[in-house]
Amino acid sequence: MKISKNTLKGTLCVIAAGMCWGTTGTIQAFTPNGASSLSIGAARVAFAGVVLLIYMLIKKRGELFRGGWSVRGVLLAAAGLAAYQLTFFSAVRLTGVAVGTMVAIGSAPPLAGIFGRILFKEQLPWRWYAATILAVTGCVMLVLGGNTGALSVSVLGVFLAFSAAFSYALEGVGLRLIKRDPYDVIAVVSAVSGLMALPWLLAGDISWMLEPRGALCMALLTFLSTIIPYTLFTIGIQNIELGTAYTLSLSEPLTAWLLSTVLLGERLSWIASLGVGILFCGILLLACNKNKG
Template identity: 40%
Template sequence: MQKQSSMLLILLAAMLWGTTGTSQAFAPEAAHPIAIGAVRLAVGGFFLLSLVLLTGKLTLKDWPLPTIFLAAISMAAYQPLFFSAVLMTGVAVGTVVAIGSAPIFSGVIEWLVLRNRPGTIWWLSTLLSIAGCLLLVMNQASVSVDPFGIVLALGAGMSFAVYTFVSRDLVKTHPPLSVVAVVFTLSALLLSPLLFLFDLSWVFSLRGAGISLHLGVLATGIAYLLFARGLAHVSSSTAVTLSLGEPLTAALLGVFVLRETLSLLSWVGILLLFCGIGLLIWSSRSTRQPDIVELAKEKHS
């Protein structure tokens, strides 16, 4: 039951991430996508740091500094890599490559580091979800492929997979709120130079401020806090596959909020995403699998 609750927390986080596209559609025209990513992290980091200081739950003892910095660098790298990939090769291709490659990278990392080979259910769920994501974005009117953009998108997928893997170790020994507060504050500091490279006057408009608060507080602060809490009882590969609920949410919001029209292939993609994510949740009910980290420790002991 604890594992199912954790999976639902991660799925809820993915749904909050899925609101970013709709939010950006309402952003002022002067808002550059990379600047939006930097502002998102800055607001999110400040919100999480304020929250952990107000609750008095920030502890600075026994922090594994290399792991903390690796998580912060991974999250900071994800923002410009993803937004640059989308700018260079289009929303459709950039999103599919970045989000679709993350579960594969995550499974490979677990295999290499923990010597844990992902099971058949995970592979089937991941392939269904990636196929669904691919069909979903085929709704885009134009598709272009830029080789360097593809490399950047793969880098974004790897960054998210690394962040998830190392964060899982951190939430095992430290409160999730402290973990995300420290990691996102450091990530925001790393990306702060980008704030001086773009016009940020849009942030001070009523609509710009509202979009910044939504992206920073809900789609970043609260979303990654939920994600961190869920990671305590779910493998990183499973968590990254569940995060494919993000494009599913974005597509549904596009239909019901932005009045977008989806093709038949896109609706088939939504169905495949539902099947892939549902299969993972169903498998957690039908089987009780030992914790991946505990298995790895037993193998090395």
């Protein structure tokens, strides 16, 4: 059976979103020294929310806030998005781009699959179970197999990465509850999430954003790693099942691993590198499923 047009669209959008998200940790590594993890995460979502909301208000005017909104869905998605920023950036700072991203994103598919099965009665195919087992195995090998050179694994960092995974999965649940145009959805969710994260932004030192390098990093975090991927993910998640979307989004840690190796000089042991390969096999297994949708 051929892959349906909507399923193919959803699959490609989610994989592309993951690749954009995979740039986040590397961009963070190039921010000025005064940039804290909390201020980076809060600024990222706050600026993205403002930009998207202004754009959609100009484009649709009053139509943006007319009926059809799920308040519960918006609050869940916004809370998940805000919490993800505050936990993920701290995790990456503590345990490195490769490990932080792998744990945060690699542990999200099982959580998303459970949410999808319980809340939306999704029937997950055997390929999802196999792909998820491969993904989790790859992440475990990455964390346990280790650290070489400057790369180290922090217990607190891993815990924060798992917290980010839970927030990420919660965000997907909220997005599935909102039956609106994807561009409307991501604009409103980002704006509400930005309000939630605003106290952390105002409480921290934001002077680093006024430096040329800080401003450039903030622009990249806002557009390349937030607005573009979240829009793609919102489109994708409305065309494929929740668990499938989160497994496909594992293109994010693969991208993060590649960038951290090439640009930051982070090196993994052979066991951890094998884990990356196993994770990649999990993505291929699910992405090449011809019986989806």
